[in-house]
Amino acid sequence: MLQKRSADRYKELVENVNDAVYTVEFKTLEFTSVNQAAERLTGYTKHALLHKKVFEIIPKEYIPIVQKMIGLKHKKKSTVYEIEIIRKDGTLVPVEISSTALYDNDIPVEILGVARDISSRKLLEKQRSIFISLITHEVKNPLTSALLYLPLLQKRVQKDDTSLHYVETLQRQMISIDRLMTDFLDVMQMRVGKFRLHRERIDVNEIIDEVINQFSPTNRVIRKEGSAKKVFADATRIKQVLTNLISNAVKYSRDEEEILIQVTNNVSHVVIGVKDFGEGIAKEDQSKIFHVFERTDVVLKKTIKGHGLGLYICREIVKHHGGKLWVESTLGKGSTFFFTIPYKV
Numbered sequence: 001m002l003q004k005r006s007a008d009r010y011k012e013l014v015e016n017v018n019d020a021v022y023t024v025e026f027k028t029l030e031f032t033s034v035n036q037a038a039e040r041l042t043g044y045t046k047h048a049l050l051h052k053k054v055f056e057i058i059p060k061e062y063i064p065i066v067q068k069m070i071g072l073k074h075k076k077k078s079t080v081y082e083i084e085i086i087r088k089d090g091t092l093v094p095v096e097i098s099s100t101a102l103y104d105n106d107i108p109v110e111i112l113g114v115a116r117d118i119s120s121r122k123l124l125e126k127q128r129s130i131f132i133s134l135i136t137h138e139v140k141n142p143l144t145s146a147l148l149y150l151p152l153l154q155k156r157v158q159k160d161d162t163s164l165h166y167v168e169t170l171q172r173q174m175i176s177i178d179r180l181m182t183d184f185l186d187v188m189q190m191r192v193g194k195f196r197l198h199r200e201r202i203d204v205n206e207i208i209d210e211v212i213n214q215f216s217p218t219n220r221v222i223r224k225e226g227s228a229k230k231v232f233a234d235a236t237r238i239k240q241v242l243t244n245l246i247s248n249a250v251k252y253s254r255d256e257e258e259i260l261i262q263v264t265n266n267v268s269h270v271v272i273g274v275k276d277f278g279e280g281i282a283k284e285d286q287s288k289i290f291h292v293f294e295r296t297d298v299v300l301k302k303t304i305k306g307h308g309l310g311l312y313i314c315r316e317i318v319k320h321h322g323g324k325l326w327v328e329s330t331l332g333k334g335s336t337f338f339f340t341i342p343y344k345v
């Protein structure tokens with residue numbers, strides 16, 4: 001009695017969930033049961049669906065994927081994949097299918113599936129990708145090319161002091177917008193899982209020396225201690241992390257204070273520390289600085305200068321390499337930002 005009641009409840013639940021729930025016969029791929037959501041999703045009545053085979057409502061190009069997934073059922077694997085289905089009115093709906101097989105003596109006899117309408121997620125992804133390409137082509141590229149003209153202009157106005165000041169101010173502002181755009185695009189790529197590394201065996205020591213050299217116009221003392229073993233990493237991205245951390249160390253400490261780049265080799269990875277003796281970071285802010293742009297509290301914003309995407313990006317780059325990035329800091333005494341890069345993938 002109790003069993004019957006709980007079976008009825010399950011039936012009612014399946015009938016009323018928002019996702020299409022269905023079963024199909026394994027051999028013929030004919031629908032053997034469907035719920036109300038399946039009717040809404042496909043536009044067909046229950047009766048009509050029960051006279052259809054799966055491939056009748058799937059565009060040709062998706063059939064190989066579905067066949068492959070059905071094949072996996074022999075290995076008792078549940079599958080989740082995305083395809084489109086053809087509705088009764090001919091329109092296509094993107095769906096996420098999660099399916100599993102029901103077995104009789106280890107032989108699959110029926111497939112139990114759930115189809116979720118993912119139209120709004122797909123639309124959002126499309127809008128995001130249009131937005132990224134708009135920012136890249138309509139903002140970032142013109143800005144980068146405009147930046148190339150400024151040094152030429154600078155040469156021409158060198159004798160006129162006031163104009164030179166204008167050009168330099170313009171250049172500083174444009175470089176700052178260009179950096180923000182680059183960071184913003186990086187964050188977008190990371191968020192949609194499209195961030196890729198180009199890894200090869202590299203000498204981190206050379207990168208550190210190169211980055212230290214870049215900072216020579218600041219006249220800061222930046223010293224390297226220790227030497228790194230070779231790692232398998234993306235040189236441009238590691239350079240980006242180091243540049244960001246050193247640039248912060250310069251920004252948040254006084255001119256007369258030195259900056260140390262400490263390198264040690266552990267069993268499986270290189271550890272690089274960027275140490276400054278500047279203002280330091282309060283304990284309660286130490287975890288927040290890595291995802292500043294997600295923060296909603298206003299309190300910290302007062303103490304944070306800049307746009308705050310840098311550390312988030314650095315941490316993501318290091319994470320993609322299989323390493324970690326963290327900070328040790330005492331307010332008023334300085335901070336050390338550490339990150340690790342594994343020797344192997």
Ligand code: ADP
Nearest residue numbers: 248249252280289304305306307308309310311
């Ligand atoms: P930005 O410097 O552009 O704000 P970051 O993501 O690089 O962006 O840094 C986020 C915040 O972390 C900074 O605004 C600052 O408050 C804090 N911070 C980062 N590095 C240091 C440092 N070396 N010393 C003190 N505070 C730091």
